[in-house]
Amino acid sequence: xxKAPASIFARALRKxxxxxxxxxxxxxxxxxxxxxxxxxRFDVERFGVRLxxxxxxxxxxxxxxxxxxxxxxxxxxxxxEMPRPRAxxxxxxxxxxxxxxxxxxxxxxxxxxxxxxxDPEAKFVYIPGCPxxxxxIIAGMVKLLGEL
Amino acid sequence: xxxxxxxxxxxxxxxxxxxAVGLGLAMSWVDRKVTALVQWRxxxxxxxxxxxxxxxxxxxxILPEQAWTAGFLAFPFVAFASAALAATLTWHAALRxxxxxxxxxxxxxxxxxxxxxxxxxxxxxxxxxxxxxxxxRDMKLVLxxxxxxxxALLVAVFQxxxxxxxxxxxxTLSLDGLVRFQDAVGAVIYRPSGVLAFLVALSCCHAKxxxxxxxxxEADTEIAEGALIEYSxxxxxxxxxxxxxxxxxxxxxxxxxxxxxxxxxxxGVAAFAAKMLLVLVILVLVKNTNPRVRIDQAMRFFWGxxxxxxxxALVLAQIGW
Numbered sequence: 001x002x003k004a005p006a007s008i009f010a011r012a013l014r015k016x017x018x019x020x021x022x023x024x025x026x027x028x029x030x031x032x033x034x035x036x037x038x039x040x041r042f043d044v045e046r047f048g049v050r051l052x053x054x055x056x057x058x059x060x061x062x063x064x065x066x067x068x069x070x071x072x073x074x075x076x077x078x079x080x081e082m083p084r085p086r087a088x089x090x091x092x093x094x095x096x097x098x099x100x101x102x103x104x105x106x107x108x109x110x111x112x113x114x115x116x117x118x119d120p121e122a123k124f125v126y127i128p129g130c131p132x133x134x135x136x137i138i139a140g141m142v143k144l145l146g147e148l
Numbered sequence: 149x150x151x152x153x154x155x156x157x158x159x160x161x162x163x164x165x166x167x168a169v170g171l172g173l174a175m176s177w178v179d180r181k182v183t184a185l186v187q188w189r190x191x192x193x194x195x196x197x198x199x200x201x202x203x204x205x206x207x208x209x210i211l212p213e214q215a216w217t218a219g220f221l222a223f224p225f226v227a228f229a230s231a232a233l234a235a236t237l238t239w240h241a242a243l244r245x246x247x248x249x250x251x252x253x254x255x256x257x258x259x260x261x262x263x264x265x266x267x268x269x270x271x272x273x274x275x276x277x278x279x280x281x282x283x284x285r286d287m288k289l290v291l292x293x294x295x296x297x298x299x300a301l302l303v304a305v306f307q308x309x310x311x312x313x314x315x316x317x318x319x320t321l322s323l324d325g326l327v328r329f330q331d332a333v334g335a336v337i338y339r340p341s342g343v344l345a346f347l348v349a350l351s352c353c354h355a356k357x358x359x360x361x362x363x364x365x366e367a368d369t370e371i372a373e374g375a376l377i378e379y380s381x382x383x384x385x386x387x388x389x390x391x392x393x394x395x396x397x398x399x400x401x402x403x404x405x406x407x408x409x410x411x412x413x414x415x416g417v418a419a420f421a422a423k424m425l426l427v428l429v430i431l432v433l434v435k436n437t438n439p440r441v442r443i444d445q446a447m448r449f450f451w452g453x454x455x456x457x458x459x460x461a462l463v464l465a466q467i468g469w
Contacts, residue, residue, distance in 0.1 A: 007206070008202060008206075009202065009203065009205070009206025009207075010206075011199075012199045012200075012202035012203035012206060013203050013206065015195075015196070015199035015203070016196065016199045016200045016203045018200075040187060040188040040189045043184070043189040043190050043191070045180070045184065045189065045191060045192050046189075046190050046191065046192060046193070048192055048193075048196050048199060048200070052368075052373070053368045053369070053371075053372030053373050053377075054372045054373050054376075054377045054378075056210060056377065056378055056379060056380040056384070057373065057376075057379075057380065057384060059203070059207070081210070083207045083208035083209070083210050083380040083381050084207070084208045085207070085208075
């Protein structure tokens with residue numbers, strides 16, 4: 001990372017990361033915790049985080065689940081649909097390292113490996129937990145924003 | 149040449165692009181903040197809409213393979229330019245700026261319809277099936293709300309004619325004329341026909357802004373922002389800016405046509421700002437307390453009760469109420 005003062009675009013990116021959520025065959029537990037972040041108690045809109053409906057509008061991809069074989073291709077395609085600069089957050093231990101599904105016949109994750117196949121320069125942040133608490137997810141987002 | 153320079157200043161700086169964008173971003177912050185307060189959240193900080201737009205300007209533009217590239221690139225600019233011009237004309241009349249009468253109600257109505265058309269065409273040009281669904285829904289919505297909106301704005305013109313004892317040819321369609329008329333005989337909204345027309349125009353502006361009961365064209369949860377689905381980076385930023393400029397135009401148009409223009413005095417500034425904010429907050433509160441209706445329900449609503457009310461208001465205005 002260069003030490004040059006960040007451009008206004010980089011500053012703006014840190015102030016308004018729009019998030020696209022991809023469920024890659026997770027158990028829905030992490031998805032519920034992600035939805036929790038938007039509730040009044042945690043309210044990530046304070047930091048400018050918005051959940052958007054189209055990957056074209058997104059800056060950050062939230063991935064939950066141990067990428068099953070069927071999900072592999074869609075995940076890669078969705079990643080390539082996001083405009084640069086882009087980054088991914090692995091929410092939960094399944095997305096980070098496939099967790100309990102590690103040696104299962106039906107998974108071809110973890111997600112970072114699947115994405116690196118199509119984009120070797122992709123940036124990731126890992127948030128372990130089963131599921132991670134909303135506070136942890138927010139802390140992970142903040143860490144990611146520092147690196148963007 | 150002088151006139152050209154003057155009008156370029158009006159269009160580019162005040163009250164056109166620079167002013168309308170700044171005010172529009174501020175008003176979209178008010179929208180988001182009030183939404184957050186309704187939901188017992190804290191909501192974003194004031195510069196948030198500004199950061200959103202700057203970030204989008206710095207992002208990559210992706211051109212979909214199936215898109216009609218020229219149209220896909222052009223329509224955001226068309227939308228933004230016409231919204232900014234509508235803002236210029238409306239604010240020019242509302243603030244009683246010098247430079248003479250320019251542009252009447254009909255021009256403003258056309259200019260306000262163009263952003264919707266640009267969104268429709270842009271969505272269709274993107275080649276995305278969800279974009280096409282969004283475009284077709286937006287088209288139906290435009291067909292629904294334009295008729296009552298025009299009828300409601302005509303109520304102000306008809307009141308002018310009835311109260312001034314003019315014949316048809318003397319009825320003013322210019323925004324300046326409507327402002328001066330309200331100075332003379334009181335605001336349109338203080339008469340029964342004006343109240344009805346204001347309510348009709350308010351609900352039409354609600355649909356024009358794509359706020360929730362009438363956001364079928366964007367419907368985040370069903371069709372992922374509909375017509376805008378394939379837009380990214382600066383092109384999306386232009387559409388967001390168009391929405392912001394419309395947010396800075398429609399409440400002002402309503403206040404100007406129905407509730408008198410800006411009075412050049414300290415209390416005039418406060419009163420004008422308060423009226424504008426009141427209209428905006430009403431829109432936002434309605435948005436936050438209603439579920440999205442189906443597109444056929446929306447059309448039935450606009451062609452049934454809303455158009456009926458607008459016609460009733462027109463008749464009342466005709467007999468001088």
